[in-house]
Amino acid sequence: MKNEKPWDVEIGASAGLYPNMMESSELRWGFIRKVYLIVAMQILITIIIAAVMNIVPSIHVFFVSRTSNSIILAFVIMILPLLVMIPMVFLSNRHPVNMILLVLFTICMGMSIGLACSGRQGNVVLEAAALTAIVFMGLTLYTFWAAKRGHDFSFLGPFLFAALLCLTIFSLIQIFFPLGKTTTMVFGCISAIIFSGFIVYDTDNLIKRHSYDEYVPAAISLYLDIINLFLALLSIMEE
Template sequence: MTKHHHRFDLESANGRAGSLYPDMIESPQLRWAFIRKVYCIVSLQILITAGVSAAVNFVPPIRQFFHSNTPGSLAVFILLIILPLLVMIPMIYFQESHPINLLLLGLFTVCISFAIGLACISTSGKVILEAAVLTFAVVVGLTLYTFWAAKRGHDFNFLGPFLFASLLVLVMFCILQIFIPMGKITKTIYGCLAAIVFSGYIIYDTDNLIKRHTYDQYVAAAISLYLDIVNLFMALLTAFSASDS
């Protein structure tokens, strides 16, 4: 009886049973429902990305069109790079307006998927598979770790400024690379560093998903995690393709 009573007191001290982190005030059931909704959206985004990328690489007419280097293919290529940025502006504005937010999210996902497909078009299947498998393993591992750490009272909100600063450095490096192309070793180092940064973002955004996003911010939460996963994949692809060539 004493042990049972002591266990009950511990649960009461840590908040209600089933809470995701200590001193959780909101309903765990509502938060879990929100988390499931976000992961369903992200899973659908990943499936769309895999399907569109596969079509770009394996459907002969599409592959030949982008390999043709005609003015038309170049114009479409530039449009696919610019379009996600153009779609993101209204998507952020309408992120809590259903169903416009989901329509814009779908369009954004398709645009990003084409960009990833084009990035993979000149990469060997072995490298793509390696990057995809490692991305899956890292995402699952870091997600489980973040939920475990949150349950034990760890908070990762402090990572925000450091990750943002690291992202700025990566962007400046990319811009520099355009004007001053660097060798394979530099690309491999860049890919590895970018993978570390976006791994940190997965932990940071998962922590936000558990604790800070409101229930209406499912699109914002899905975009954050989707971009983290996509960028991690592209970073690993860069590292592997540079070392493989």
């Protein structure tokens, strides 16, 4: 029949990514692929920078030595992502400034992750990274499957925001009043659950709610979900 549309694995015969989808499936899939490509490049840059910081002997010894210079530099590295994120949020839709800030933010995050991995055994870091990849892929596939069947996860937003606020306050308390290994492990488990929820929530937003020019905010959200999940799992495995 002339009016019959060809089958597309990604688009489906007539249904979209979710029931009652009004926009073009082709455009939405193009946006999703663009976001995941950006996230993949961010993860690759992060891995390279973190690996260099831990494989190159001089760099690794410098940060592990805990001298006054290394502590000051470590503090600067930890706050750099926050400083870069502020203008990136306000300029997220201005190309090419948004991409330049995105690359700069990723480099800063890569140094922070390299710092977080310093002093930890290589097999522990690899196990945490592998588990992060498995959890992320599993939750991503689940969210796409659930969205196809009409499930909506927008209700998670307020709960996740409240949970993130509690995590932030607890992290600040831990800096000044360390609470021991058991509490740190429990904190890591709760963090892993919360950021797993963020992966589902942000993936659902990617499928349904982000506009086509919001590829940078969408990529940042998923990238930070992956990074925070990795750090949570790393804190659990090191105990």
